Amino acid sequence: xxxxxxxxxxxxxxxxxxxxxxxxxxxxxxxxxxxxxxxxxxxxxxxxxxxxxxxxxxxxxxxxxxxxxxxxxxxxxxxxxxxxxxxxxxxxxxxxxxxxxxxxxxxxxxxxxxxxxxxxxxxxxxxxxxxxxxxxxxxxxxxxxxxxxxxxxxxxxxxxxxxxxxxxxxxxxxxxxxxxxxxxxxxxxxxxxxxxxxxxxxxxxxxxxxxxxxxxxxxxxxxxxxxxxxxxxxxxxxxxxxxxxxxx
Ligand SMILES: Cc1cc2nc3c(=O)[nH]c(=O)nc-3n(C[C@H](O)[C@H](O)[C@H](O)COP(=O)(O)O)c2cc1C
Numbered sequence: 001x002x003x004x005x006x007x008x009x010x011x012x013x014x015x016x017x018x019x020x021x022x023x024x025x026x027x028x029x030x031x032x033x034x035x036x037x038x039x040x041x042x043x044x045x046x047x048x049x050x051x052x053x054x055x056x057x058x059x060x061x062x063x064x065x066x067x068x069x070x071x072x073x074x075x076x077x078x079x080x081x082x083x084x085x086x087x088x089x090x091x092x093x094x095x096x097x098x099x100x101x102x103x104x105x106x107x108x109x110x111x112x113x114x115x116x117x118x119x120x121x122x123x124x125x126x127x128x129x130x131x132x133x134x135x136x137x138x139x140x141x142x143x144x145x146x147x148x149x150x151x152x153x154x155x156x157x158x159x160x161x162x163x164x165x166x167x168x169x170x171x172x173x174x175x176x177x178x179x180x181x182x183x184x185x186x187x188x189x190x191x192x193x194x195x196x197x198x199x200x201x202x203x204x205x206x207x208x209x210x211x212x213x214x215x216x217x218x219x220x221x222x223x224x225x226x227x228x229x230x231x232x233x234x235x236x237x238x239x240x241x242x243x244x245x246x247x248x
Contacts, residue, residue: 004186004217007035007177007180007181007183007187008176008180008185009220009239010185010188011176011180011185011187011188012176012233014090014188015188015221015233015236016221016233017030017205018186019220019221020061020158020218020219020220021026027120028183030042035049036187038118042082043158044087045109045111049065051209054134056182058216058219059204059207059208059234062207063203063204063207063213064100064212064213065211065213065214066084066212066216066246067159067162067214068162068246068247069162069163069165069166069167069212069242069244069245069246069247070163070165070166070245071123071159071164071248072123072165072167072244072245073121073123073124073125073167074124074125074168074243074244075124075168076124076125076126076127078169078209079119079121079124079168079208080126080139080213080241081123081205082119082168082170082202082205082209083134083136084205085105085140085151085201085202085204085205086104086105086106086117086198086199086201086202086205086241087104087115087117087134087136087198088104088136088139089101089102089103089104089137089139090103090104091228092102094112095223095244102136102137104136105122105198106194106197106198107194107197108194108199109179109187109190109193109194110116110182110183112178112182112183113178114174114175114176114178114179114180114187114190114191114194115172115174115175115195115198115227115238116134116172116173116174116175117133117134117170117171117172117173117175118131118132118134118138118144118171118199118228119131119132119133119134119141119168119170119171120150120153120154120168120169120171121167121168122147122166122167122168123165123167123170124167127141127143128143128146129145129146129147129150130133130141130144130145130146130147130149130150130195131141131144131145131149131150131153131227131228132144144228145227145228145229145231148155149227152223152227153169153223153224153227153228154169155223156218156220156223156224156227157169157216157218157219157224157240158216158218158219158220159214159216159218161209161243162198162214163214163242165244165245165247166176166214166243166244167243167244168224168242168243168244169216169240169241169242169243170199170202170240170241170242170243171199171224171228171237171239171240172198172199172237172239172240172241173228173230173234173235173237173238174195174235174238176188176191176233176234176235176236176238177234179191190238191238192238195238195239196239197217199239199241202241202243203215203241205217206243208244211243211244211245212243212245212246213241213243214241214242215239215240215241216239217239217240219240221236221237222236224240240244
């Protein structure tokens with residue numbers, strides 16, 4: 001029995017035991033199982049007005065996963081804007097208890113910001129190919145590993161064959177304890193939700209710039225985490241998004 005005041009063991013057990021599930025039959029059948037809830041007990045049905053649109057509506061419709069990226073050089077300014085969308089600092093928030101924290105482009109449970117962004121970069125203007133870490137405090141990139149390590153890290157993705165020309169793979173790295181020391185096992189859920197917020201900002205930010213994305217949950221955790229130099233099991237990639245120019 002895991003003690004109730006143990007903040008991480010339960011989720012760690014799950015996290016470490018949920019490497020991609022290679023079940024051929026389920027993979028063959030799943031695309032055809034589009035299911036909906038019929039609300040059998042509903043007392044009335046209300047037909048809704050057609051959505052009127054708005055600034056974001058066409059972007060929602062236009063966002064689509066891409067599995068063919070063209071060879072293209074990404075301007076450094078574009079990468080900077082994408083990082084701002086995904087996890088940039090948007091302001092300084094004073095705290096009632098004194099001090100202040102850096103508010104981000106995404107919400108975060110308790111403003112604890114358990115996610116860090118690591119990047120696998122190729123063909124970005126003015127940057128050597130390599131693995132980089134994003135420091136949101138100064139909006140800067142730290143080069144961590146050379147190009148050879150990028151190729152190795154890309155190999156951890158089940159979609160590696162589709163990532164040919166993708167300029168950047170944004171890896172959302174969780175530092176689990178940052179959130180779980182306050183929220184315990186439930187904090188694990190918050191971390192995954194926050195990765196979704198950030199990934200969606202990134203997808204829409206890319207879309208706004210005419211770029212294509214592929215969100216990826218299918219990767220070999222242990223291989224990818226090692227390539228990024230993470231301290232397992234306290235840190236680990238939870239979600240990744242590839243960005244580049246779609247092949248026309
Ligand atoms: C959590 C999550 C994980 C995903 N993982 C993968 C993946 O590993 N490989 C992949 O090719 N697509 C992945 N996708 C993309 C989905 O296959 C895609 O979103 C879905 O087919 C709907 O298509 P659309 O994105 O073009 O609307 C993932 C999407 C989500 C939300």
